[in-house]
Amino acid sequence: MPALNEAPQKRRGSAPPREASPRHFLTGEELTGDELTALLGRAAALKAGRGERAGAEALAGRSIALFFEFPSTRTRVSFGVGVAELGAQPVLLRADELQLGRGETIADTARVLSGYLHGIVIRSSSHETLAEFAGAAAIPVINGLTPLHHPCQALADLLTLRERFGELDGLTVAYVGDGNNVARSLAIAGRIAGVEVRVATPPGYELEPGLAALDTNDPREAAAGADALYTDVWVSMGERDAERKRADLGPYQLNEELLGLAAERAIALHCLPAHPGEEITAGALYGPRSAVWDQAENRLHAQKALLELLIQLRREPKARTPGRP
Numbered sequence: 059m060p061a062l063n064e065a066p067q068k069r070r071g072s073a074p075p076r077e078a079s080p081r082h083f084l085t086g087e088e089l090t091g092d093e094l095t096a097l098l099g100r101a102a103a104l105k106a107g108r109g110e111r112a113g114a115e116a117l118a119g120r121s122i123a124l125f126f127e128f129p130s131t132r133t134r135v136s137f138g139v140g141v142a143e144l145g146a147q148p149v150l151l152r153a154d155e156l157q158l159g160r161g162e163t164i165a166d167t168a169r170v171l172s173g174y175l176h177g178i179v180i181r182s183s184s185h186e187t188l189a190e191f192a193g194a195a196a197i198p199v200i201n202g203l204t205p206l207h208h209p210c211q212a213l214a215d216l217l218t219l220r221e222r223f224g225e226l227d228g229l230t231v232a233y234v235g236d237g238n239n240v241a242r243s244l245a246i247a248g249r250i251a252g253v254e255v256r257v258a259t260p261p262g263y264e265l266e267p268g269l270a271a272l273d274t275n276d277p278r279e280a281a282a283g284a285d286a287l288y289t290d291v292w293v294s295m296g297e298r299d300a301e302r303k304r305a306d307l308g309p310y311q312l313n314e315e316l317l318g319l320a321a322e323r324a325i326a327l328h329c330l331p332a333h334p335g336e337e338i339t340a341g342a343l344y345g346p347r348s349a350v351w352d353q354a355e356n357r358l359h360a361q362k363a364l365l366e367l368l369i370q371l372r373r374e375p376k377a378r379t380p381g382r383p
Contacts, residue, residue, distance in 0.1 A: 081368050082192045082199045084185075086209035086246045093367070094216070094250050098226075101217050101356070101363035108143070108359075116366050118145035120176040125151040126202070127182050128295065132330060133202045133210070136357040137179050144362055146369075149175065165194035172196035177369045198368040208239045211329050212247035213360035215288070218353040219253065222325055223285060227252035231327075232280035232320070233288045234258045234310045235337055236303070237265040240290045240329050245270040256280040260306045277310050281319040286349075287312050288327040289337045304336065313339040317347060325349040 082088060089097065104112050122141045126134060134150075141148040156167065168191045171178060178195070181202035182188045192199040201209055220226055231248060233241045237259040245265060248255035256272035257265055258280035264273055274280055281287055289312040293300040312326060326342045328350045334340040343350060 080196060080198045082195075083209060083364060083368060084188060084192060084199065084201045085207045086212055086243050086250070089250060091250050091252075094247070097213070097363045097367055098217050098220055098360070100366065101213070101359040102220070104362050105356070105359040111143075113144050113362060113366065116144045116370050117141070117176070120146040120369060121149055121174065122146050122365070122369070123149040123151050123171060123175050123178040124202070125153075125178060125180045125182075127153045130181055130202070132354055132357050133179075133181055136361055137202065140358050140362040140365060144365060146176070146365075164190045167191070168194035168199075169196070177365065200364065200368065204239065206239055206242065207246075208243045208329070209247065210357065210361055210364070211240055212243040213364060214353055214356040215244055215327060215329075216247055216251055216253070217356040217360045218325075218327065218349050219286060221352065221356075222349060223323075228254075229286070230254040230256065230284045230321075231286045231288055232256045232258065232277075232284040233270075234277045234280060234312055234316065235289045235307055236292060237263045238290060238294075241265055242269065244288065256284065258310060260310065263306070277316060278319055281316045284320045284324055286325050286327055287316060287320055287342075290329050291331065291333060292337050307337070311337060311339065312342050314341050314345075317342060327353055330354055 124134060124137050138148045138150070164187055172195050175197055177198040177200065179200045179202045180188050180191060182204050185204035185206040188199070188201055188204050201207055216226060219229055219231070223229055231244065231253055233244055233255065237257060241257050242265055245255045245257060246269070248271070254271040256274065257270040258274050258277040261275055267273065272280065292307045293303055297303065312328070317324060317326065324347065326338070326348045328338055328343060330350065332338055332343055332350070334343055342348065
């Protein structure tokens with residue numbers, strides 16, 4: 059993975075040197091431990107200085123697209139506000155507004171948009187589509203959510219833990235429920251940050267072996283002594299066999315009993331939207347141990363720091379001299 063300040067390679071001939079390959083954020087594995095630490099520190103500073111318009115000129119003159127294949131509340135609004143607060147122009151796109159729906163390839167769309175934009179956030183129903191777009195793009199591509207990964211959510215999760223507990227290294231987070239994109243991204247980010255992520259799922263709902271620090275089918279084992287308990291919705295939009303999933307996941311509810319097994323200081327987390335009475339009780343969601351609303355707000359601040367990291371320091375393409383190739 060190239061460094062942000064890596065100089066572009068010289069090319070033979072009279073054509074000007076090309077920009078270094080863009081930095082993408084597709085799974086969360088793209089960040090080093092030092093970069094993640096610095097990003098979270100910057101996010102905290104942007105949050106603290108929001109009233110004084112901290113970072114207001116960081117991306118001045120830039121245009122960043124927000125491309126959504128399906129509805130979104132937190133991702134769309136937090137990125138739209140974040141882009142604007144950094145001084146850039148947000149460009150909202152939908153699949154039915156582009157030629158993608160009439161036969162233009164993903165790669166060609168990426169090439170065209172790379173000539174207009176300085177970065178793009180994509181929320182897609184296919185991780186393969188996101189990866190294909192990034193493979194052809196000459197600008198940073200940020201994963202706003204795919205079925206496999208939700209890395210921007212994991213950044214907000216870590217920022218929330220940092221606010222509550224100070225140092226991240228050595229913390230324990232127990233995720234209970236479906237081993238989905240949120241659990242996967244939490245496990246990846248936790249490994250980089252030094253957070254022990256335990257994942258408790260029913261049989262058949264597990265993450266890939268070895269991704270989490272602990273894989274178990276026992277939610278009580280995962281929750282024991284944990285600093286935070288985390289869950290997500292059991293049934294997402296368009297999923298089939300919803301009733302079977304609810305039955306399978308019933309014993310994995312984040313509730314007061316489970317919180318009682320965690321550390322005395324433990325907090326409850328949920329990436330939202332929530333369904334009180336299903337994956338989480340109202341007492342856990344709205345009670346004194348809930349950090350859910352800080353977690354939701356922290357999407358804005360963590361993503362602003364990410365945008366700065368990926369886009370602010372990118373070299374602008376050199377203008378071609380008229381009459382030269």
